[in-house]
Amino acid sequence: MSKIMIIDDDRDIIDSITMILEANDYTVVSKLDTENIIDAVESENPDVILLDIVFPEDAQAGFKAARKIASVDTINHIPVLVLSAVNQLSNLGFSFTENDISHDFMPVKGFIEKPVKPDELLAKIESLSVH
Amino acid sequence: MLEENIIHCIQDVHVKELVKRLNWSVQIRWYYIGISSFLIVLTFFVLDKNTIHLNFEYLLAANIFLFFCNSIYQYQLRYTYNKCLGTFDLRFYLMIQIITDYLALTLVVYTLGSIETPIILMIIPNTILATLFFTSRQSLLLALLGVFIVISPLILEFFNMIPTISIINSSYKMLVFSQPMILLGYIFILLSCVIFCWYLLCSITSRLIKNELGLERSYQDMIKLDEEKTQATLRSTHELKAPLAAIKNYVYTMNEGYAGEINDKVLKIMNRIGQRCDYLLNNVTDIIKLGNLKSYVVLDDKTNTQFHRIDIEKYIREFILKNENLTCEKNIKITIVNQLSATNTNENKCILANEENLQLIFNNLLSNAINYSHIDGEINIILNEKQAANKKLLCVTIEDQGIGIDKIQINKVFEEHYRTNHAAQFYEGGTGLGLSIVKVCSQILDAELQIESSLNEGTRVSICFKEGGHSHE
Known part of the structure; x- marks a missing residue:
């Protein structure tokens, strides 16, 4: 059984995604902010992280959290999927491609735009071969 | 150089x-x-x-x-x-x-x-x-x-x-x-000429420099404001979309039975809630997108836009493939007709554009053609060339056999939020902003946009881009 960690400030998104994932035999843990992200990820040791970008205290909190996770050897193997209401093509201030020198690279495995259809969400998670 | x-x-x-x-x-x-x-x-x-x-x-x-x-x-x-x-x-x-x-x-x-x-x-x-x-x-x-x-x-x-x-x-x-006085007089006249020129230029240039510094300050302020506006837009988009996305996520969850069994009446209501959510999400996205694009056109800020050579036929084929799901619901058949003159078997014709605006143009034009077509309808996408005032244009025409637009109303379709009664009754989900977005994007890409339509016969939208040479396959 795989464990998914949802880091999102929206309780409703956490609840609806939890319903979908739990029905598909995933274990779900959640966090409403990006504070102490390293400790939280290390203690939960999830198989996949679903990470929001915009948080109330900082519009780039998710981006910073992803960079922190990627910088720690013990947890940087855990795939991170961005889950955001903002379109991937918006000027988010960072890039999803490593070659883009104009922006900092966001080290994640994929981008899911909210709202997400259950099938698409499950397919994305399964594509990371954790189930 | x-x-x-x-x-x-x-x-x-x-x-x-x-x-x-x-x-x-x-x-x-x-x-x-x-x-x-x-x-x-x-x-x-x-x-x-x-x-x-x-x-x-x-x-x-x-x-x-x-x-x-x-x-x-x-x-x-x-x-x-x-x-x-x-x-x-x-x-x-x-x-x-x-x-x-x-x-x-x-x-x-x-x-x-x-x-x-x-x-x-x-x-x-x-x-x-x-x-x-x-x-x-x-x-x-x-x-x-x-x-x-x-x-x-x-x-x-x-x-x-x-x-x-x-x-x-x-x-x-x-x-x-x-006569030393003549020599001194000569030197004095020369000196006076040079000092007069210096004084005249100094008074002109000091004013010019002041204006230039003022302009430079304004330009820097404008860049700063633009950055702030981008961040504020991003934040507003998020704040407006996030609650709607949460509602829509619940609708998906319930519709697919993750919250338990629901009867047909509730399912119908849930679908309506989902559709209204989609409409609001699209509207919010389109309003913000159009606002951004329009400010870009007003500022005439083309320095940040990178135009690339895009193989138009390849782009259209890939675009159709990516958006195949849009045509499934109504079983619509899309045919691509390439009328571009053949040059060399290994070369394809390119346009000068950027992908972001191109995606917005074809997303809106194709969605319109599908949404206003009848079930089992047909859409033709024609690629051809046009010669206009010393430049060659590559045109993409999207032709549907849908509900069409009355000739009296055709000039209003680029106005923001304008929808004909006929169109609104046929397809509820439209925001009336799609063609406004297409128009602004075509202005950014310096492309020519044309629309022809006949009520109950169909619509034909042509967009002609500047030719950007050939690409080797």
């Missing part, structure tokens, strides 16, 4: 102007060397040496001196581009160049009899250049130094320290030298 280097290397507007003027003065010097060398040779052969006595060696020496100095300045300019030098270094280079010109001019003035020709007035262009790029005090000092250098042979001739040169054997020079 110079422009490209400036854009890559130098961002400061003063530095940019300085480099341009340095380049300009090097070019002018080359022209001077070429033309004067030609004249020296010509004069040597055609001049009546009994009436005019010219010392060709001195003139040639002045040209050789300028040639060597200018070669060094040309090399220096290249160094300037590579090293991205600041204003201080560039002003120093300009000062050295101005002094070089004064020295060469002094030799020419001496050779041409000092006061016998008006060549001494050639000091004025360098005075202008100095006034433009140095502070008023520095430029005055440079102008006075120039006058001092250029009239020095005349003074030395007066005191018999160097041989007196007269090209026309006139008694005029003898008269000037015999």
Whole structure:
């Protein structure tokens, strides 16, 4: 059984995604902010992280959290999927491609735009071969 | 080449102007060397040496001196581009160049009899250049130094320290030298001319510099505001979309039975909630997107837009493939008709555009064609060429056989939020912003947009892009 960690400030998104994932035999843990992200990820040791970008205290909190996770050897193997209401093509201030020198690279495995259809969400998670 | 280097290397507007003027003065010097060398040779052969006595060696020496100095300045300019030098270094280079010109001019003035020709007035262009790029005090000092250098042979001739040169054997020079007051008057007039030019230019340039600094400040403020606006837009988009996305996520969850069994009536209501959510999400996205695109057009800020060569046929085929799910619901058949003239089997025709705007254009045009088509309808996408005012355009025409638009209403379809009653009844989900977005995107890409339609027969939208050459497959 795989464990998914949802880091999102929206309780409703956490609840609806939890319903979908739990029905598909995933274990779900959640966090409403990006504070102490390293400790939280290390203690939960999830198989996949679903990470929001915009948080109330900082519009780039998710981006910073992803960079922190990627910088720690013990947890940087855990795939991170961005889950955001903002379109991937918006000027988010960072890039999803490593070659883009104009922006900092966001080290994640994929981008899911909210709202997400259950099938698409499950397919994305399964594509990371954790189930 | 110079422009490209400036854009890559130098961002400061003063530095940019300085480099341009340095380049300009090097070019002018080359022209001077070429033309004067030609004249020296010509004069040597055609001049009546009994009436005019010219010392060709001195003139040639002045040209050789300028040639060597200018070669060094040309090399220096290249160094300037590579090293991205600041204003201080560039002003120093300009000062050295101005002094070089004064020295060469002094030799020419001496050779041409000092006061016998008006060549001494050639000091004025360098005075202008100095006034433009140095502070008023520095430029005055440079102008006075120039006058001092250029009239020095005349003074030395007066005191018999160097041989007196007269090209026309006139008694005029003898008269000037015999009456010191005339010589002083001559120097005074020359000095007055130079100082008058300096004063006039100083008062004009100080006002220009003030305006320029004001403009630069406004430009920097505008860039800062634009960045703030982008972040505020991002935040607003998120704040407006996030609650709707959460509702829609619940709808998906319930519709697919993750919250337990629901009866048909509830399912129907859930679907309606989902549709209204989609409408709001689309509307919010389109309003913000259109606002951003319009501010971009108003600011005419094309410096940040990277236009690439895009293989139009390949792009359209990939686009259709990616959006296959849109056509499934209504079982609509899409046919691509390529009428582009074949050039070479390995080459495809490209347009100049950027993917973001192209995606917005075709997303909206294709969605419209699908949404306003009947079930089992057909859509043709025609690629062809058009010649317009010395440029070749590559056109994409999306043709549907849907509900069409009345000819009276066709001109209003690009207005924001405008929807015909007929269209609103046929398809509820439209925001009335799709064609407005297409219009603004086509303005950004400098593309021509045309729409033709007949009620109950279908609509034909053509968009013609600038040709961007060929791509090798």
